[in-house]
Amino acid sequence: MPSPIPTADDLIRNGYIRRRRAIGTMMALIMFACAALSVFVTTAIVVILVEESWMFFREVPILDFLTGTMWTPVFTDAQFGVLPLLVSTLQVAFLALLIAIPMGTVMAIYLSEYASTAVRETIKPALELLEAVPTVVYGYFALIVMTPFLQKFIPGLAGINLLVPSIILGIMILPYVVSVSEDAMRAVPNGLREGAYALGMSRWQVAFRVVLPGAMSGVTAAYILGMSRAVGETMVVAIAAGQNPNLTFDPREGAATITAYIVQMSLGDLPRGTLAYSTIFSTGLLLFVITLMFNIAGFYLRKRFREVY
Template structure:
């Protein structure tokens, strides 16, 4: 149909980063607060009961999250934003934030609990409250593990397929508006892989280019996490 087909990855890349950014805006603050609560404030029985519940969220099939974003979160957002499209990047971004929340909470809480109690006792001896001890002693002492949790959550969000394929649409659209629909890199791979493009064609080969780009992005995140972990371990 198109004799001179052109392909560009920028619309897919922008949509992937926007959706992942929305997910991190949900998961990072909420996950950090929950991790501080579980590590420093929660009674042992509550902690032992709440952590499995959070970890169960990570075991829910992603297709359920996708239909939850499409059939529940999007209509709910449309009541506050009447002009919101049926397929948009905002709803899957919010749902993905909830989906990666268990990873952020679990890894961050484990890192905080690994901080020696002697540091907490020293802070209490200096007159620190529990809140100031958590903010000024525990979090800096566990920053390498917390950073690893953020990187893990970001990598999980970037590589997510079903949520964005169902709720964000599969139409490549170069836009920075999260209320519009767009196709992410993983959604594009699914779309082309299930299509009728002939094997070996340029359109078919683009999925390998997109997959390689996705691999490089994830690799950069992991290298950044490794560098930050080493740096903060040297400091603390």
């Protein structure tokens, strides 16, 4: 029996199906290329850091690098103890989180559980605009405005110190903590809230005993994201925290962080291939490992506290 002759509608339909399949295949290839590019870039960064750091660690034992208390790579009697840079970096990040985590969590709870739709749609975009401010502006604001102001109230606060950059960093990472935490809290099903209200809980009890634990995986991700952002910040600490490697636990004093040192040494004054030049990559590798550890910890915490609804 001969096959029926296709009509105009059949031809149009078949052409549409072929175009749709072609577009779907093309989009799948584009998305795969983008995903592969991100993997390639990350791998290339790791390979370059390890390759450039290898020369440094052939000359300097890794134990001396991690435990030494003097960092003078360009001096005649060079010392390569990264502990002053590491302590300053972690101190700034820790102080910034002391500001961002409590404030960000409370603000996220307010936006999720208390604020009306109009208030939420006004405050959240305004808060996220803080991310658009260049970090160099934050750095000079910390140096020129905040430091002289706080010197009136904090005795012994130096003109270059770790405290003020930590406060500014806490403000800088606040939008990350608030935005991600608020999204996680709003993803908690309303059935949990309604059940808690049916049991006689007040609004703050629902927020802190039901919503916050239910969104803990997302809130933890916000904390880890803020921590990674604080550890990797460059311009604020380079401008307002100083560039002198100083092993101190007093935030009123100035000290160089890892990122500030990398900026200082990357100005083109060091000959390529020297041991001092390789310290740029060794400290960068250390910073990468620290960030990776935070991300692994965040992944574990998200997996540990994840709720499936």
